[in-house]
Amino acid sequence: MDMLLKCPSCQADNQPDSRFCSRCATPLPQEAPSDSDGLTRTMIASIDRLERGILFAGRYEIIEEIGRGGMGRVYRAYDRQLKEDVALKLLKPEISFNEKAVERFRNELKFARRIAHPRVCRMYDLGESGLAHYLTMEYVEGEDLKAFIRRSDHLTTAKALDIGRQIAEGLEEAHRLGVVHRDLKPQNVMIDREGKAKIMDFGLARISETEGLTGSGLMLGTPEYMSPEQVDLKDVDGRVDIYALGIILYEMVTGHVPFKGETPLAVALKQKNEKARDVRESNPLVPDTLISVILKCLEKDPGRRYQTAAETSEALLEVERGLSSAVLEISKTATRGSSAHLRPRRIKRAVAVSAALAVLAAAIAAVVFLTGKRNPAPSARHSSIVPTLEGAEEESVRTGRALLGILGSKDPENVKAVEKTLKEMRRYLPESGPSVEAWKQAQEKFERSRAGDPASAGAPEIGGEMQQLMAVISERESARRSRDSMILVKTGLRGWSADNNFLFRLAQFEERNADDAFAKNDYAGSRALYRLLERIYLAVPNGKTAARGVVALREIVKSLKTEAAVVPEAKIDSWLASSAREIAAEAESFASKGDLENACGAFTRAAFLLQKIRDTG
Incomplete structure (x- = not known):
């Protein structure tokens, strides 16, 4: 009796002569060729993932998985022919037989290969192994810009200008060759160990003079970075990339994108119909000149944006020239959080900031835990519970004690201090989890208290939530300091x-x-x-x-x-x-x-x- 074929995706049994799974339509493994040298593992035609150490397509030694996306997994691999590490993108098996998807994969190499520029990731080869399609490209040791931003909460003006100009330079060369990216986003920009940016993933790219390859009625791109004309399914040119660069600049200096929504469609409609919120609401230190550049990039009408990437690059350079050298130096050394590219002096400053916050966290958590009740202190008024850099440790302990004295106060100034402290806390918490829920509960208690009696409402009894929040912040900043210390050793x-x-x-x-x-x-x-x-x-x-x-x-x-x-x-x-x-x-x-x-x-x-x-x- 013939053996049934087991689907590698859903594990369903199929008849031995089947080419596709009867349940999920995944391509089924066919008889695989034998290895003549006995060293290479046998590769079946249908591939879901590649294991470390395997030799793929007779050429690429898989080292590790470094990412995954909608089209498949990306691996770091050693190319035996080129004698160097490469990035290998493997198309998901369930879409390998989708002709449009494969065509999109092919375009990534076809169009990006025309671009030879330091700010664009080099593309090498497109191939097949069994039923798997793959693409090889330059391996960039570092992290994508999205992770870079998250690690630092937001970037300094100087760093944002530097990265923004590098991206614009790469786009300038691509646009000169008639190549439009159409899906530019931080996830598609790599930051190497020297802090240099490289644009990658031209899977949506097309030659601007040719007919569209996507077909009518199909909106391709990432909603958070999509231009209004992409939302309307209109013809596009290089100005869609300038719009996306404007959103990236906005995200670099604020830590978040300008438009959010519960669904991709909701976000896309905001791109078309709404104005971005003022950058200063998230970061009041961004200079007006940079805000003007961002807003011009984000014009809904393409004709009102910068018309070329070269214009955008020059505008960013003018902003940089307009900042004093002292401001630039402060900006370069004051990035909040840690980064894989911090130099030793910047690391020490970041460690100092983190230490101050951690001491504050410990002070508040300990005193709240040990104190059963909190008495109002009408005479003690504080505009903020967040310590300054000067005398940070002493200020942290003093401020922690002060917080306990005003939690139950009805003094309007103290109420404002608690409100500001709660708002500042959110910046140091993770994106989700129990601590965020505790923060929401504290916020709700605070708002209910104020809504109940606006004339005399005081800060509510939120000591329990405060203790939990500060404990999380303390632990988080301790991990940050450990990472900074590790980087200091590594950079030496x-x-x-x-x-x-x-x-x-x-x-x-x-x-x-x-x-x-x-x-x-x-x-x-x-x-x-x-x-x-x-x-x-x-x-x-x-x-x-x-x-x-x-x-x-x-x-x-x-x-x-x-x-x-x-x-x-x-x-x-x-x-x-x-x-x-x-x-x-x-x-x-x-x-x-x-x-x-x-x-x-x-x-x-x-x-x-x-x-x-x-x-x-």
């Missing part, structure tokens, strides 16, 4: 990179895991991993090879065991302790067998658990 490693040092390569891979944990609000986990990575980066000079990496990581584990031993037993999670012992023993077993890479991986996992134990003390 002159001459070492992932290409010439095993430990550097391992740490860089784990750094993404730490960033992912932070993005998912796992601040304790990300903090522990950042602190461990700081130790690993310090050991990089002694970890050029996997063999030396084993020795260095073994020493880190040994050191952490000693440090964890002083943590009171009552504070130690027994599961963490036993798991650390078991994984460390597993690492030694791998090392004794000569399996050095797995040994390093196991030592790293054991060290992470020990670091978490160490942090509890």
Whole structure:
């Protein structure tokens, strides 16, 4: 009896002669060719994802997955022919047989290949392997602009001007060749380790003189960055990219896009019919000259925008020239939050800011916890509960105590202070989760109190919510400081990179895991991993090879065991302790067998658990 074919997507059984799944229409695996050299894993024709270490299409060694989107997954891979790392974009198997999708994939290479410019990601090859279509392009070590903005809450004027001009320069060359991007957004702009921008993903690009490739009645693009003429399905030219650049500039200086909605259609309609909210509501430090550039880019009528990317670039340069050197220097060193591209001096300033906020958080949380009641303090009036940089630690403790004294006050000035503090808190909280719910509850209590008796309403009893909020902020800023400290060590490693040092390569891979944990609000986990990575980066000079990496990581584990031993037993999670012992023993077993890479991986996992134990003390 013939064996049934199992669908790789929905796991349904299908007849052996079927080419597509009867339930979900996914292409079914066909008989795969054998490997002549016995080293390459067999690749089935229908591919959902690529595993690390596999040789794909007889040429690309898969190193890691680095992203995914609507069209498929993106991998970092080593190209055996080019002898360098590349980015490999793999089209989802369920849309591989969609001719329009494949055509869009083909256009990405066809059009972008015409552009040779430092600010545009180079495209290499379009190919097929079995039923899978893939595209290879330049691998950019860094992060996309969206993640860059999120990490810093918003960018300084100087940094926004710098990145904006770089994007405009790349668009200028593309438009000169007749190529319009049509889906420009922060996710499609990579920021490398030197802070340079590169535009990528020309999947929606088209030659502006040709007939449309998308067909009538089909609106392509991302609603948050889509121009009004795209919403109306009108003919487009390079000015749609200038509109999108205006939104990117707005987002860089405020931390959010100008138009939001519950559905993509709602956002698209706002692009067409509504004006963007004043930039100053989110960031009062943005100069008028830059706001004018942003607003001109965002004109609904294409004829009222800058007509070329070159004009836009020149306008941004004029803004930069108009700012004094002192203002630019302050702007460059005052970015809130941390970034993979901060220089050591900027890191120290960011650490100072984070430390001030963390002390404030601890002060408020501790005093609220220890104080059963909060007495009004009519004589103590405060315009803000947020500490300044000068004397930040002392100011934080003093202000934390002051907050407790005014939570129940009916003094209008104190009520305003609590209101302002609540508003400021939101900026330091994650996008979602229990802490955001607590913040909403505190806001609702505050608003109900004021609405009940406008003439005498005071700040409500929101101590419980305040305690929770400040605890989250404290934990978040602690993780930020740990990351900043790690980056400070990493930036001092002159001459070492992932290409010439095993430990550097391992740490860089784990750094993404730490960033992912932070993005998912796992601040304790990300903090522990950042602190461990700081130790690993310090050991990089002694970890050029996997063999030396084993020795260095073994020493880190040994050191952490000693440090964890002083943590009171009552504070130690027994599961963490036993798991650390078991994984460390597993690492030694791998090392004794000569399996050095797995040994390093196991030592790293054991060290992470020990670091978490160490942090509890």
